[in-house]
Each structure stands twice: as C-alpha cells, then as structure tokens.
Amino acid sequence: MPYFSQSVQHIRSSEIRDLMKLATRPDVISFAGGMPNNDLFPIKEVDEIMQNLPAALKKTAFQYGPTAGYPPLIKSLKKYLKQKGLPVDTHRLMITTGSLQAINILGMEFIDPGDLVLTENPSFIGGIAVFKAFQAKLTGVPLQNDGIDLQVLQKIIQSEKPKMLYVIPNFHNPGGVIYSLQKRKALLDLLSGSGILLLEDDAYNELYFSAKAKKQTKPIMSLDTTDVEVVYTGSFSKILGPGFRLGWLLAPPSIYEKAQIIKQGIDACSPNFTQVIANEFMRQGYLSNYLDKIRIAYKQRRDQMAEALEKYMPKDVLWQKPEGGFYFWLKLPQNLDSTAILKDSIKKGAVFVTGKTFDPNGRQNNHMRLAFSNMQLNEIEPGIKIIADAIKSHMLVNS
Amino acid sequence: MPYFSQSVQHIRSSEIRDLMKLATRPDVISFAGGMPNNDLFPIKEVDEIMQNLPAALKKTAFQYGPTAGYPPLIKSLKKYLKQKGLPVDTHRLMITTGSLQAINILGMEFIDPGDLVLTENPSFIGGIAVFKAFQAKLTGVPLQNDGIDLQVLQKIIQSEKPKMLYVIPNFHNPGGVIYSLQKRKALLDLLSGSGILLLEDDAYNELYFSAKAKKQTKPIMSLDTTDVEVVYTGSFSKILGPGFRLGWLLAPPSIYEKAQIIKQGIDACSPNFTQVIANEFMRQGYLSNYLDKIRIAYKQRRDQMAEALEKYMPKDVLWQKPEGGFYFWLKLPQNLDSTAILKDSIKKGAVFVTGKTFDPNGRQNNHMRLAFSNMQLNEIEPGIKIIADAIKSHMLVNS
Numbered sequence: 073m074p075y076f077s078q079s080v081q082h083i084r085s086s087e088i089r090d091l092m093k094l095a096t097r098p099d100v101i102s103f104a105g106g107m108p109n110n111d112l113f114p115i116k117e118v119d120e121i122m123q124n125l126p127a128a129l130k131k132t133a134f135q136y137g138p139t140a141g142y143p144p145l146i147k148s149l150k151k152y153l154k155q156k157g158l159p160v161d162t163h164r165l166m167i168t169t170g171s172l173q174a175i176n177i178l179g180m181e182f183i184d185p186g187d188l189v190l191t192e193n194p195s196f197i198g199g200i201a202v203f204k205a206f207q208a209k210l211t212g213v214p215l216q217n218d219g220i221d222l223q224v225l226q227k228i229i230q231s232e233k234p235k236m237l238y239v240i241p242n243f244h245n246p247g248g249v250i251y252s253l254q255k256r257k258a259l260l261d262l263l264s265g266s267g268i269l270l271l272e273d274d275a276y277n278e279l280y281f282s283a284k285a286k287k288q289t290k291p292i293m294s295l296d297t298t299d300v301e302v303v304y305t306g307s308f309s310k311i312l313g314p315g316f317r318l319g320w321l322l323a324p325p326s327i328y329e330k331a332q333i334i335k336q337g338i339d340a341c342s343p344n345f346t347q348v349i350a351n352e353f354m355r356q357g358y359l360s361n362y363l364d365k366i367r368i369a370y371k372q373r374r375d376q377m378a379e380a381l382e383k384y385m386p387k388d389v390l391w392q393k394p395e396g397g398f399y400f401w402l403k404l405p406q407n408l409d410s411t412a413i414l415k416d417s418i419k420k421g422a423v424f425v426t427g428k429t430f431d432p433n434g435r436q437n438n439h440m441r442l443a444f445s446n447m448q449l450n451e452i453e454p455g456i457k458i459i460a461d462a463i464k465s466h467m468l469v470n471s
Numbered sequence: 472m473p474y475f476s477q478s479v480q481h482i483r484s485s486e487i488r489d490l491m492k493l494a495t496r497p498d499v500i501s502f503a504g505g506m507p508n509n510d511l512f513p514i515k516e517v518d519e520i521m522q523n524l525p526a527a528l529k530k531t532a533f534q535y536g537p538t539a540g541y542p543p544l545i546k547s548l549k550k551y552l553k554q555k556g557l558p559v560d561t562h563r564l565m566i567t568t569g570s571l572q573a574i575n576i577l578g579m580e581f582i583d584p585g586d587l588v589l590t591e592n593p594s595f596i597g598g599i600a601v602f603k604a605f606q607a608k609l610t611g612v613p614l615q616n617d618g619i620d621l622q623v624l625q626k627i628i629q630s631e632k633p634k635m636l637y638v639i640p641n642f643h644n645p646g647g648v649i650y651s652l653q654k655r656k657a658l659l660d661l662l663s664g665s666g667i668l669l670l671e672d673d674a675y676n677e678l679y680f681s682a683k684a685k686k687q688t689k690p691i692m693s694l695d696t697t698d699v700e701v702v703y704t705g706s707f708s709k710i711l712g713p714g715f716r717l718g719w720l721l722a723p724p725s726i727y728e729k730a731q732i733i734k735q736g737i738d739a740c741s742p743n744f745t746q747v748i749a750n751e752f753m754r755q756g757y758l759s760n761y762l763d764k765i766r767i768a769y770k771q772r773r774d775q776m777a778e779a780l781e782k783y784m785p786k787d788v789l790w791q792k793p794e795g796g797f798y799f800w801l802k803l804p805q806n807l808d809s810t811a812i813l814k815d816s817i818k819k820g821a822v823f824v825t826g827k828t829f830d831p832n833g834r835q836n837n838h839m840r841l842a843f844s845n846m847q848l849n850e851i852e853p854g855i856k857i858i859a860d861a862i863k864s865h866m867l868v869n870s
Contacts, residue, residue, distance in 0.1 A: 105535075113533035115526070122521055127514070134512035134712030136504075169568055169716070173738045201736045313533030315743035317568070317716075337600040338573045343742050344714035 087409030101455035103424040103442040106398055110446060112369055113313050114353070114362045121352045129214060139336045141167025141320075142347035148354040149320060156277070157294030158304060164328035166335065169342045171275055171307035172198045175238075177331045177338070178271060178303060178321070179206045188234040192220050194401070194430030194439065196245050199238050203432075208235075209221055210432040215244065217392055219251035229266055236269045242289045242440040243276035243397025246430045246441035250285060250395050254428060256292045264299040275307040275319075276397040278363050281371040285395035293322065308350055311363060316346035370398070370445065373452070377444040380453045384460035386467060398445040404438045404463065411437060413462045422458035450452065500854035502823040502841040503795045505644060505797055509845060511768055512712050513752070513761045520751040532747040538735045540566025540719075541746035547753040548719060553743050555676070556693030557703060563727035565734065570674055570706035570718030571597045574637075574736070576730045577670060577702060577720070578605045583861030586634040591619050593800070593838065595644050595672065598637050600634065602831075607634075608829040608837035614643065616791055618650035621657055623727045628665055635668045641688045642675035642796025645829045645840035649684060649794055663698040674706040674718075675796040680770040684794035692721065702726060707749055710762060715745035769797070769844065772851065776843040779852045785866060797844040803837040803862065810836060812861045821857035 125133075132142070140146070143168060150160040168174040175198065185187065185207035191199060193212025203210055211228060214221040220239060228234065239259075241251035251259075263270055272292050280286040293304040301324060308318040323331060335341075353359055377400060378393050385391075388405040404410060411425040417423065427439030440459075447455065524532075531541070539545070539868075544566060567573040574597065582588065584606035590598060592611025604607055610627060613620040618636060626632065638658075640650035662669055670679040671691050692703040701721060707717040714821040722730060734740075752758055776799060777792050784790075789802040803809060811824040816822065826838030839858075845856065 107535050108533075110530045110534060113530060115529045115533065118533075119521075119529075122518075130514045130518075131509045131512060132714070134507075134514065134517075134714045136506050136507060136708075169738045169742075172736075176737055198736075198739065205733075205736050280565040309535075313744070314535040314739075315531070315533045315747075317738060317740070317742040317744075334604075337571075337597070337604050338575055338737075339568045339716060340597065340713075341716070343716040343745055345570075345716075345745050345748075346742055348714075349744075358518070 074371070074411065099421060100418070101422045101447055101451045101458070102461070103422065103444070103447065103455060105446055106312055106441075106443050107314060107446050108366075109369065109373075112366050114358060117353065117358045117362065118349055121349055121356065125348070125352070126466050128302060129348055129352075133345045135344060137341045137344040137347065139341050140332050141165070141342060142344055142351060144355070145347045145351035148351050151320065152354060152359075153306075156291055158291055158322060159293065160322065161251065162324075163322050165320060165322050166328060167329060167342050167347060168305075168319045168321055168335065169339055170309065170314070170317045171273065171305045171321075172202070173335075173338070174305040174319050174321040175199055175202045175271070175273070177334050178236075178269075178327075179203060179208075180334050181327065181330050182236055182269060183208045187236075187366065188232055189434050190225070190228065190234045192238045192239055192244070192247065193432060193436070194246050194427065194441075195238065195432055196240060197429055199273065200430075200432050203238070211365045215247045215249060217249055219255035220259065222255070222262055225259075229262070229268070234268050234302055236271055237263065238271045238273065240273045240275070241292055242274055243279055243394060244399075244401075245276065246396070246399050246401050246425070246439075248392060248394035248397060248399045250288050251292075253290065256290070256295060260292065260295055260297060260300050264389050266300075268335075270300055270302045272304045274303055274304060275310055277306065278311050279367065279370060279398070280396040281367060281374060282395060289308035289396075292382040300329070311359065312350055312353055316343075316350060318342060318346055318350055347466050360406075370396075373444040376449060376452045377442065377456065381460075383453075384457050386460070386464055388467070389460075389463060398443045400442045400444065402440045402442060404440070405467065406438055408463070409437050410440045413440070413459070413466050416462040416465065420458045422455040424459060492638065492733065498820060499817070500821045500846055500850045500857070502821065502843070502846070502854060502858070504845055505840075506713060506845050507709055507765075507841050508768065508772075511765050513757060516752065516761065517748055520748055520755065520757070524747070524751070527563075528747055532744045534743060536740045536743040538740050539731050540564070540741060541743055543754070544746045544750035544801060547750050552705075552721065553782045555690055557690055557721060558692065560722065561723075562721050563724050564719060564721050565727060565730060565837065566741050566746060566841060567704075567718045567720055568738055569713070569716045570704045570720075572734075572737070573704040573718050573720040574601045574670070574672070576600055576733050577635075577668075577726075578602060578607075579733050580726065580729050581668060582607050587631055589624070589636045589667075590831050591638055591643070591646065592831060592835070593645050593674060593826065593840075594637065594831055595639060596828055599829075599831050600776035602863055603835070608735065611831040614646045615870060616648055617843055618648065618654035619658065621654070621661055624658075625661055628661070628667070633667050635670055636662065637670045637672065638691075639672045639674070640691055641673055642678055642793060642798075643673065643800075644796070645798050645800050645824070645838075647791060647793035647796060647798045647800045649687050650691075652687060652689065657687070659691065659694055659696060659699050665699075667688070669699055669701045671701055672701045673703060674709055676705065677710050678766065678769060678797070679795040680766060680773060681794060687794075692820075700726070702778065710758065711749055711752055713748060715742075716797065717741060717745055717749055719770070727847045769795075772843040772848065775848060775851045776841065776855065780859075783856050785859070785863055787866070788859075788862060797842045799841045799843065801839045804866065807862070807865055808836050809839045812839070812858070812865050815861040815864065816858050819857045819861065821854040823858060
C-alpha cells in the first residue's frame with residue numbers, strides 16, 4: 073500500500089469527524105473548533121478593498137501567480153515581519169496555501185520514513201498528522217507553563233538523533249501557554265550545533281491580551297540563532313480569515329529553494345485572488361486596526377471563559393489562564409478519561425476536543441481543549457456548566 | 472535524502488524557470504504559458520456577485536470549510552457534471568486546490584516508489600512532476616491524432632503491470648488533439664479487468680470551437696466503465712480563473728474516502744473565499760454565457776495562429792489544427808532540436824516551450840508547444856514569424 077495513505081489512515085479517527093459534525097449542529101455549544109469568530113471577520117474592510125481595486129489588479133487576481141507568492145504581498149509581509157525582528161533580508165519568504173501546507177512542504181523536504189521528529193506534548197493535530205503521514209517516528213516532549221521541558225529534551229538529544237523539533241511558542245494550540253523569553257533563549261542554546269531543524273509555528277503571534285504578553289511574543293527566529301537552523305511559519309487564518317487559505321514560511325535560502333520546487337509540484341501557486349486582497353489589507357493599513365479590535369473581543373471571551381471555569385469546575389481540574397490565542401487546556405485528575413466525559417457532555421449539548429487528540433502518540437487522555445473563539449458570548453457559561461457537570465459525574469463514578 | 476525532494480529536484484530545470492521569467496517580460500511575445508487570457512476573465516460578473524453577496528455568505532467565505540469542499544459548490548458542480556453524463560450519484564465529488572492537487576492526492580493514494588505509471592507522450596508537465604515526485608517509473612505511450620496509441624498500450628499491458636494510466640482526452644496539453652469517441656471506447660475495452668486505474672484529466676472540456684468538437688468531448692468516465700476504475704479531474708482555471716485555485720475530482724467512494732483523509736492533511740480545505748464566488752458564478756447562471764464568449768475569443772486566436780503558421784512555417788514542420796483548447800503542437804524534422812531553436816528565438820523576442828519538457832522521460836525534443844491563449848492578438852503573426860525564422864535557420868545549418 074502506498075507510502076502516504078498507509079500512515080495517514082489512522083490519523084483522524086471517525087470519532088473526531090463525528091465530533092466536527094456535531095460541532096456545527098446549531099443546538100450544540102461548541103468549544104471544539106479552533107477557528108476564528110464568524111462575527112469578527114473584516115468583511116466591511118474587504119468590501120472596501122474589493123470596491124476600489126484597480127482593473128489591472130483584478131486581472132492579476134484571476135490569473136496564475138509565481139509559485140513563491142504574489143510579489144507585492146511578499147513585500148508587504150516582509151515589512152511586517154521585519155518589525156517583529158525576523159531576518160527577512162538574509163532569509164527567504166514564501167506564501168503557502170495555509171500554514172499547514174508550509175508544514176507539509178517541510179515534511180516532504182526533510183522527513184524520511186523512520187526519522188525521529190520531536191513535538192511538544194500536547195501539539196497541533198495538523199502538525200502531528202503531517203509528520204505521521206511522512207512516517208516519522210514521533211516523540212512528544214512535555215509542555216510546561218513557560219514552554220517545552222528542556223531537561224527532557226536534552227535527554228532525548230543526548231541519546232537519539234532527532235531530525236526536527238516542531239514548536240508553537242506563542243499561545244500554544246492546544247496548550248494555551250506562551251514561552252518565556254528565557255526558555256526561548258535556552259532552547260536555542262540547547263539546539264545550537266545539534267543539527268536539529270527547529271520549526272517554529274507562529275500562527276497565533278498577534279493574538280495577545282496584554283502588553284506583557286505582547287513583549288513575550290518575540291519569535292525564536294528573531295533571537296540569536298547561531299548554529300541553529302530555524303524555519304518560521306505563520307498564517308493569515310487568524311489575522312484575516314482561514315477561507316483565504318494563506319500562510320507563509322520564512323527559511324534559509326537553501327531550504328527555501330527546495331521548498332519552492334516542492335510547492336510547484338503540489339499546487340503550482342497559492343490563490344492569487346486572496347493574495348491580492350491580503351496584500352491590500354496590509355498595504356492600506358487595515359490590519360493594525362483590525363488586530364486591535366479582535367484582541368479586545370477575544371480577551372473578553374477569554375475572561376468570560378475564565379470566570380465560568382472558576383465558577384463551575386471542581387477544584388481538582390487545573391488550568392492556566394491563557395495570555396492570548398484561542399484555548400484553555402484543562403487537566404483532569406489522572407484517572408479521568410476525557411473521551412468518556414465528552415460522550416456525556418455531547419448528550420447535554422456541549423462539545424470540546426479530547427486530550428489524546430493532541431498527544432503525538434495518542435495516549436494521554438486526562439486533558440481537554442476548550443476553545444473560546446467561536447461560540448456566542450452568552451453560550452460560554454451554560455456550555456462550561458454542562459462540561460463541568462459531566463466531569464463531576466465521572467469524578468463520582470471514579471471516586 | 473528524503474523521499475519527495477530527492478526526486479522532485481530534477482523536475483523543473485532552471486531552463487524552464489528562466490523561460491517563465493522571460494515569458495513575462497513585456498518585450499517578449501510569449502507562446503509559452505498555458506494560461507487563460509488576461510483580458511477575458513469574468514471580472515464584471517464577479518464584481519456583480521461580490522456586490523450582491525449576502526452577509527451570511529461573506530462570513531462563510533472567510534471561514535474554514537469542510538475538507539471535501541463548500542457544500543453548495545459541490546451541489547452546483549454535481550448538477551453541471553451530471554449534464555455531461557458523469558456518474559455523480561454513484562461516485563463522490565471533492566473540491567481540490569486546483570486540479571494539480573487532485574493529481575497529487577491520487578499520487579499519494581496510489582503510487583509506491585517504483586510503480587509503473589503510464590502517460591501519453593507528450594503529457595502535461597504538472598502530471599509528470601507529480602508522478603516523478605512519488606518516484607513512479609514513467610512510460611510514455613505515443614499520442615496519435617485521435618488519442619493514445621492503443622497498440623503500444625496493449626503491448627505494455629501484456630508485459631508489465633502498470634498501476635495507473637493518466638490521460639487528457641480533450642484538447643490535450645500539449646498535444647492539442649481530442650480523442651475520438653471510438654478510441655475512448657476502445658481504451659475502456661482494453662483496460663477492462665486490467666486493474667489499471669484510469670486517471671482522466673479534463674481541464675479543457677469546455678473549450679471546444681465547433682459543434683462537432685463539442686460532441687466529441689464526452690468524458691470517458693461517462694461511457695460504459697464496467698470493470699475499469701476511473702477517476703475524473705477538472706478545473707475552474709480555464710472556466711473562471713486560475714487565481715481561484717479550484718479544481719475537483721470525481722471518484723468511486725472507496726478512492727474518495729482515502730483522498731479526503733489525505734486532503735485533510737495537506738491543506739485542511741480549499742479556499743472558501745473563492746469557492747463561494749465560484750458557486751454563485753455557476754448558480755446564478757453566469758458560467759454558460761461566459762463560456763460562449765471565451766470559446767469565440769479563443770477560436771479567433773486559434774484561427775489567427777493557424778493562418779500565421781501556414782504563412783511562415785517551412786513545409787517540413789507539421790501540426791494538426793486543434794479543435795479546442797490552448798495549444799498547437801508542432802513537429803519539427805527529426806534532426807532539429809527545439810531547445811537550440813528556442814535560444815535563437817528568445818534573442819529575437821519570442822518564446823515557446825520545448826518538446827522534451829512534455830516527454831515523461833525528457834528525451835524527445837523535435838517538437839514545440841505554442842499556446843495561443845494569452846498574447847495580444849496582433850502579436851501572433853510577428854511572433855510566429857520569429858519562431859519560423861529560427862526554425863529555418865536551423866534547418867539550413869542541419870541540411
């Protein structure tokens with residue numbers, strides 16, 4: 073049986089697909105989907121852009137574009153990333169069809185069957201799926217409140233030869249945490265000279281809820297990366313809309329060159345139609361105001377969720393209030409199984425994603441991910457009450 | 472070195488990339504790019520659609536969508552494909568990010584390294600690239616004026632075990648030919664019971680220039696496919712715009728199921744933004760009028776090109792006037808090398824794509840592909856004169 077499908081078969085259990093279906097049922101309160109809020113998209117702004125788009129740009133929007141991306145968008149994005157301290161002059165920037173495609177391209181470029189790839193545990197399900205599809209051996213390194221567990225990482229590096237380390241330092245999906253600046257630096261020190269490629273996924277960079285958190289979002293790639301090869305990926309999904317299917321990767325020239333050839337064979341180019349709009353969104357200065365607006369909205373949602381959790385969750389359930397992003401990551405007592413809780417919770421009308429979904433080895437299941445990004449505000453409290461009740465009933469059974 | 476990049480490295484020579492750059496230089500007349508005409512895109516129509524789009528649909532356009540595609544677009548597309556006699560009720564339809572992604576997904580699903588994949592010779596460069604990327608062994612079967620050479624195909628089938636046959640029956644890229652109905656049926660007869668998957672790429676289906684040609688565009692999948700597994704792919708690139716990055720695949724349920732899992736891991740979903748527009752373009756009835764318009768425009772270009780070729784080409788250069796699509800496929804005398812001619816031609820200001828580019832084994836080079844789709848009308852004659860002069864000077868050298 074062919075290479076890719078052999079492994080990919082086991083990635084998305086029917087359980088998850090059923091869940092996704094439930095998550096869109098109108099009578100179910102969903103904390104499951106990690107998507108932006110439907111009512112927060114910059115529709116008015118994009119309408120304005122479309123109405124004023126010169127005829128020549130419209131033609132460009134309909135046509136094929138260069139494999140590496142629409143050049144004016146690359147220019148705008150470079151300017152934007154430079155402000156974050158990223159090395160856009162020495163490295164090369166490519167537009168991808170969503171940042172999941174960026175991870176895919178790097179998987180194709182680097183992973184041989186059997187290669188060891190390290191991720192945080194928990195980690196992004198899309199990343200895990202890509203690495204499994206390329207038949208990597210996956211090992212999860214525990215995620216702590218300030219980032220990846222460096223002691224565990226060091227032990228692994230000393231005894232094995234990982235090819236790649238995949239991390240999400242800002243407002244982790246699903247972990248909700250942000251890496252401390254100290255840990256970012258220590259991670260680079262640890263990787264220095266190891267030959268391990270660091271893949272930094274920064275999809276949630278802009279979604280900070282405080283000045284302190286903002287300061288902490290400094291990309292690892294913007295620090296001193298002497299003797300560490302880093303590839304940085306980002307996305308328009310959280311700062312414009314997932315429906316645009318636009319992401320990017322910033323990579324050293326040698327990695328970029330091969331990535332471009334691979335992308336040429338995958339989908340020729342990313343949609344020019346949405347690239348033209350995304351560029352105008354940045355170039356005409358819409359982005360900054362829009363981000364100010366959504367940060368306030370998501371912070372409000374985070375606060376309501378925190379309040380509801382404090383009010384309803386039993387004291388043995390633990391979490392850290394996220395400083396940005398979309399997710400609360402709840403730790404249940406060791407003997408509880410979040411799949412069993414989910415089944416009860418669904419019946420009462422609330423869904424979330426089970427912990428093991430995010431474990432690269434699909435085992436650990438006493439966690440749950442609760443996204444606060446895309447339900448109605450007034451659904452948060454009743455939804456959390458349903459889940460808390462389901463947890464409590466399982467604690468009784470297990471006590 | 473990893474699986475994918477190892478093979479993909481050799482696919483696009485720097486020659487082709489340089490050519491693509493030249494092809495966009497304003498002072499060069501380009502017969503190279505196989506893209507629709509910049510001045511023919513349905514810009515007014517899409518403007519109207521955008522201006523009247525209900526708020527709820529706009530939200531949908533910005534959000535993630537189902538992996539298999541935006542459901543209303545699938546519905547519209549099913550209706551459209553049903554009119555072509557395609558089995559949309561027994562098979563399943565998936566939206567892909569361009570039809571190149573559809574070919575990629577099938578490559579991932581079916582091709583193991585070393586598997587034998589058959590294509591026509593010449594064949595679409597994107598298809599060849601995908602098959603090589605998955606380390607298929609490629610064999611090209613000669614393309615005749617009425618379709619693939621069945622005698623050669625039969626011999627191969629008798630002695631080897633091909634996994635897949637990839638064909639472009641309508642207005643072939645680059646061959647320009649259309650399969651006769653008789654050959655379509657005979658191909659199915661030959662494949663019946665062989666276990667070889669038939670991949671039918673129908674990107675140019677709508678671009679016929681006569682009622683006779685229209686009748687002949689009947690998809691192979693719409694015929695009696697007893698005991699032949701067929702997957703059908705199509706594209707919005709030629710009937711709306713490549714910048715939308717939308718294509719589709721129609722497949723038996725078992726193939727579709729795995730394809731959906733693979734697509735989930737590649738880019739999660741195709742752009743909802745362009746899917747919503749594409750659906751309105753079909754649903755509101757714009758497509759049919761638009762196709763009438765572009766068929767006339769491309770036919771006019773084909774006619775001008777045919778006239779210029781008749782006028783300037785030496786008599787030893789052979790071609791068949793295409794009944795649709797974008798391409799003339801010129802056969803030069805055996806001893807001429809189209810790369811050498813291209814070098815001269817570029818200096819004088821006209822570019823095309825060399826024959827060996829489309830040979831799955833990259834050898835045969837006494838052909839050239841001339842696309843008539845995207846230059847100014849008044850550039851066709853002077854451009855053809857340049858190329859004809861370059862050919863003549865090489866015929867002198869070689870005689």
